[in-house]
Amino acid sequence: MKILIKNIAEIYSPFVELRKNQFILIEDQIIKKIGKMSKINQIKEYDYLIDADKKIVLPGYINTHSHAAMTLMRGYADDMPLDRWLQNKIWPFEAEMDADDIYWGTALALMEMIKTGTTTFSDMYFAMDRVADIVGKSGIRAVLAEGLIEANDGQEGLNKALKFALDYSGAADGRITTMLAPHAPYTCGREYLEQIRDLARENSLPIHIHLSESKKEIFDFLEKHQLSPVKYLAEFDFFANHVLAAHCVHLESGDLEIISDNNIQIAHNPMSNAKLANGIAPVKKYLDKGVNVSLGTDGVSSNNSLDMLKEAKMASYLQKIKYSDPTAISTKSILEIITINGAKALALSNVGLIKEGYQADLQLIDINNSTFFYPHHNNLSNLFYAADSGSVDTVIVAGKVLMENKELKTLDTEKIYYEAEKRALKIAQKLR
Amino acid sequence: MKILIKNIAEIYSPFVELRKNQFILIEDQIIKKIGKMSKINQIKEYDYLIDADKKIVLPGYINTHSHAAMTLMRGYADDMPLDRWLQNKIWPFEAEMDADDIYWGTALALMEMIKTGTTTFSDMYFAMDRVADIVGKSGIRAVLAEGLIEANDGQEGLNKALKFALDYSGAADGRITTMLAPHAPYTCGREYLEQIRDLARENSLPIHIHLSESKKEIFDFLEKHQLSPVKYLAEFDFFANHVLAAHCVHLESGDLEIISDNNIQIAHNPMSNAKLANGIAPVKKYLDKGVNVSLGTDGVSSNNSLDMLKEAKMASYLQKIKYSDPTAISTKSILEIITINGAKALALSNVGLIKEGYQADLQLIDINNSTFFYPHHNNLSNLFYAADSGSVDTVIVAGKVLMENKELKTLDTEKIYYEAEKRALKIAQKLR
Numbered sequence: 001m002k003i004l005i006k007n008i009a010e011i012y013s014p015f016v017e018l019r020k021n022q023f024i025l026i027e028d029q030i031i032k033k034i035g036k037m038s039k040i041n042q043i044k045e046y047d048y049l050i051d052a053d054k055k056i057v058l059p060g061y062i063n064t065h066s067h068a069a070m071t072l073m074r075g076y077a078d079d080m081p082l083d084r085w086l087q088n089k090i091w092p093f094e095a096e097m098d099a100d101d102i103y104w105g106t107a108l109a110l111m112e113m114i115k116t117g118t119t120t121f122s123d124m125y126f127a128m129d130r131v132a133d134i135v136g137k138s139g140i141r142a143v144l145a146e147g148l149i150e151a152n153d154g155q156e157g158l159n160k161a162l163k164f165a166l167d168y169s170g171a172a173d174g175r176i177t178t179m180l181a182p183h184a185p186y187t188c189g190r191e192y193l194e195q196i197r198d199l200a201r202e203n204s205l206p207i208h209i210h211l212s213e214s215k216k217e218i219f220d221f222l223e224k225h226q227l228s229p230v231k232y233l234a235e236f237d238f239f240a241n242h243v244l245a246a247h248c249v250h251l252e253s254g255d256l257e258i259i260s261d262n263n264i265q266i267a268h269n270p271m272s273n274a275k276l277a278n279g280i281a282p283v284k285k286y287l288d289k290g291v292n293v294s295l296g297t298d299g300v301s302s303n304n305s306l307d308m309l310k311e312a313k314m315a316s317y318l319q320k321i322k323y324s325d326p327t328a329i330s331t332k333s334i335l336e337i338i339t340i341n342g343a344k345a346l347a348l349s350n351v352g353l354i355k356e357g358y359q360a361d362l363q364l365i366d367i368n369n370s371t372f373f374y375p376h377h378n379n380l381s382n383l384f385y386a387a388d389s390g391s392v393d394t395v396i397v398a399g400k401v402l403m404e405n406k407e408l409k410t411l412d413t414e415k416i417y418y419e420a421e422k423r424a425l426k427i428a429q430k431l432r
Numbered sequence: 433m434k435i436l437i438k439n440i441a442e443i444y445s446p447f448v449e450l451r452k453n454q455f456i457l458i459e460d461q462i463i464k465k466i467g468k469m470s471k472i473n474q475i476k477e478y479d480y481l482i483d484a485d486k487k488i489v490l491p492g493y494i495n496t497h498s499h500a501a502m503t504l505m506r507g508y509a510d511d512m513p514l515d516r517w518l519q520n521k522i523w524p525f526e527a528e529m530d531a532d533d534i535y536w537g538t539a540l541a542l543m544e545m546i547k548t549g550t551t552t553f554s555d556m557y558f559a560m561d562r563v564a565d566i567v568g569k570s571g572i573r574a575v576l577a578e579g580l581i582e583a584n585d586g587q588e589g590l591n592k593a594l595k596f597a598l599d600y601s602g603a604a605d606g607r608i609t610t611m612l613a614p615h616a617p618y619t620c621g622r623e624y625l626e627q628i629r630d631l632a633r634e635n636s637l638p639i640h641i642h643l644s645e646s647k648k649e650i651f652d653f654l655e656k657h658q659l660s661p662v663k664y665l666a667e668f669d670f671f672a673n674h675v676l677a678a679h680c681v682h683l684e685s686g687d688l689e690i691i692s693d694n695n696i697q698i699a700h701n702p703m704s705n706a707k708l709a710n711g712i713a714p715v716k717k718y719l720d721k722g723v724n725v726s727l728g729t730d731g732v733s734s735n736n737s738l739d740m741l742k743e744a745k746m747a748s749y750l751q752k753i754k755y756s757d758p759t760a761i762s763t764k765s766i767l768e769i770i771t772i773n774g775a776k777a778l779a780l781s782n783v784g785l786i787k788e789g790y791q792a793d794l795q796l797i798d799i800n801n802s803t804f805f806y807p808h809h810n811n812l813s814n815l816f817y818a819a820d821s822g823s824v825d826t827v828i829v830a831g832k833v834l835m836e837n838k839e840l841k842t843l844d845t846e847k848i849y850y851e852a853e854k855r856a857l858k859i860a861q862k863l864r
Contacts, residue, residue, distance in 0.1 A: 071803075073809075074804075074807060074809065074814060074818060075807075075808075075809040075813035075817070075818070076809045078763060079759050079762040080758060080759065081758060082758060085758070108803060111803050112803040112804070215756075273753075274749035274750070274753050275749055275752060275758065276752075277752040277753060277755070277757050277758040277760070279753060279756070280753060303817075303818075304813065304817040305804055305818040310742075310745075310820075313742075314746075314749070317703065317706035317707055317746070318706070318753075320706055320707060320708075320709040321705075321711060323709070324647075324709050324711070325709050326511065326512060326514060326517070326707065326709040327511050327512060328709070371503075371540060371543050371544035371547060372506075372544070372737055372739075374503070374506070374540055374852055374856075375503075375506060375507075375852055375853045375857055376507075376853065376857070377505075377506065377857070377860055378507035378508070378510070381506075381507035381736065382736070385507070385707075385735075385736040385737075386506055386507070386732070386737040387737075388739070388820035388821060388822060389822075390820060390821075390822035417806055420806055420807055421807045421808065424806075424807035424809065425808070428809055
């Protein structure tokens with residue numbers, strides 16, 4: 001299958017200057033050729049034509065930390081103290097969710113992701129075989145891991161999570177890769193974490209974990225172990241693996257060096273950290289130190305969307321505030337964080353750039369029909385600082401069109417709305 | 433003219449519990465009757481019917497601080513140190529803008545405001561007679577003031593600003609009211625400000641001013657006057673008038689009491705304060721003290737949109753961060769800040785609520801066709817914390833439909849895009 005995208009107004013991709021008036025030829029899953037419109041007559045054969053007149057092309061966004069099925073809890077609990085929010089609302093709701101609920105909650109999440117320009121997401125949740133099912137159907141790219149809380153899941157859960165990781169690695173024509181995901185150093189004991197460390201190494205699996213999210217976590221660790229969570233994990237060589245650490249909001253002295261020296265991959269979740277009042281992660285410091293920072297939405301219940309464009313603007317503006325520096329995190333830097341940095345964080349090769357030989361994971365954004373793109377001084381600024389996801393027009397993953405002219409091609413909108421709504425309200429009703 | 437809106441799923445308005453399955457009858461400019469759908473047969477006569485099935489109704493948003501024509505500078509200068517941004521980019525661009533540019537820049541701004549659910553805005557800029565022209569045509573409600581910088585405008589400018597304020601008060605069938613707008617205490621000298629204070633009092637005109645925006649402003653005032661800007665103005669009784677103060681990010685000891693005692697109206701601009709790295713205003717403190725806080729976008733060049741929904745989410749999440757408190761600024765509080773508080777700040781009566789006898793300034797929001805509204809646990813949370821302005825379906829101001837089914841009724845979209853684009857790029861080209 002060959003797809004030709006013609007008349008592209010502008011292509012934005014990390015590390016490359018802005019390219020204007022371009023075409024892109026996609027062959028099977030791959031970006032085969034990028035060229036100037038004046039050379040388009042070189043392309044003799046294609047099966048499908050997309051006219052990108054007055055549209056710009058970017059790599060699809062890469063959401064490196066989510067709990068997709070939590071869409072079912074959108075708006076269910078807001079503006080509450082953290083412990084009451086978790087204990088009285090989130091955990092009881094999750095306890096009522098079965099594998100089918102997770103399937104439909106994830107389906108709603110995938111609709112939202114595709115509509116808002118996300119082409120890859122990383123998920124840590126439960127019933128991941130069902131998540132993999134809907135990922136397969138949707139056409140999106142995903143890095144999946146069964147979340148492990150030692151007290152709930154124990155050895156049996158770990159065995160199941162490992163089996164999932166091994167069985168599903170490379171599933172859906174290679175669109176699915178997997179990780180091991182101990183929830184956090186405060187919900188998994190040292191021996192459990194050491195076991196996961198070894199299993200990850202033996203099976204070449206990356207690890208996805210929550211780390212240094214709240215002040216309370218740091219405080220408790222210092223009291224219990226006389227070590228920050230980062231130092232505690234470093235002590236037993238947990239970071240010898242590829243580790244994707246979500247949040248990393250709070251640093252104790254020496255933590256930054258450990259993160260940098262061990263090449264820890266950061267999933268920054270500014271919206272969730274703000275909503276739950278956990279603070280602002282020191283992203284500028286990480287970047288200055290050469291640490292790879294990517295962007296995640298976290299679950300919908302602490303966001304309350306999976307919209308990476310909102311996340312990007314929040315990330316930039318919060319760093320400007322934190323460092324009293326309006327130059328902190330430029331649009332160019334956002335573009336890297338939201339695309340190629342995400343691919344690195346998820347250990348994905350040939351993903352995250354508009355570049356020949358890379359996976360054809362990209363989006364077309366309409367710059368003609370929204371006030372947010374007028375005037376056209378700088379479309380990347382207009383996108384990240386002004387627009388909303390309503391301008392995402394077409395989304396392609398691994399060479400397959402998942403949305404065109406804002407119409408979803410692989411997911412049944414009405415069925416997903418119906419199922420997600422019914423299941424979410426039923427659980428809320430039961431818990432009332 | 434009587435407009436009947438039927439089948440409203442929910443009405444949200446400050447101070448009133450959620451109302452479901454309602455109708456609203458608008459007669460001329462006024463909300464005449466609100467009732468349950470079961471009683472709609474009481475309404476025998478109407479000229480125009482709107483079916484609000486699967487839509488919710490809110491008061492239109494009230495943007496209390498903007499410089500609308502700065503839309504022409506969207507994306508023109510970002511991620512720069514404040515002084516270079518102003519001196520090398522914003523001021524030179526503004527110096528090239530003529531009255532026609534301001535007209536078309538404001539027209540673009542009004543399109544954006546109406547599309548994003550804003551029904552009233554407060555503007556401080558230049559060539560305000562031209563701003564009033566397009567406000568009149570658009571149908572939006574506006575509070576207009578000619579901005580005054582003493583060194584530029586002097587006595588002549590003040591005379592002109594006063595004449596504008598008197599001539600245009602009550603213009604456009606009462607949709608336009610006016611203020612006097614000395615730019616800031618650091619760009620207008622004491623005698624100039626005293627003169628404005630007296631003219632405001634004599635002519636019953638409110639005052640719109642920038643106040644305590646940056647740390648530098650506070651530092652300079654303390655050095656020059658040994659007083660904070662707030663105390664400096666209080667010393668010569670500037671606050672005896674109705675004063676709308678934009679920003680108020682930084683408080684020195686005693687400032688909060690002065691603001692509260694003098695009933696100073698705050699226009700909070702969280703996005704602009706973040707982008708320019710000025711900080712986070714102490715909104716929670718103001719509210720706890722009973723100070724009226726409203727919401728503004730500031731100019732597009734420091735935002736970069738006029739989208740009050742983005743502003744509202746930012747306002748809430750920044751307060752949660754600032755006070756390490758996830759309960760800070762609930763959705764209920766946002767609803768007040770973005771509607772009725774704005775009306776109070778702008779000295780508008782009978783505006784800002786969905787209430788019989790109030791001006792019919794309202795919006796219909798589609799909760800059926802966006803993932804952001806699924807599931808429907810809480811539509812106000814879904815609106816403020818998840819949605820984007822793409823769900824705004826219909827906007828009515830003073831009983832006139834300005835947008836219906838997302839189609840603008842009073843403004844010529846193509847013409848405005850063309851003119852704004854042409855003029856903005858021409859100025860940028862000239863300055864290159």
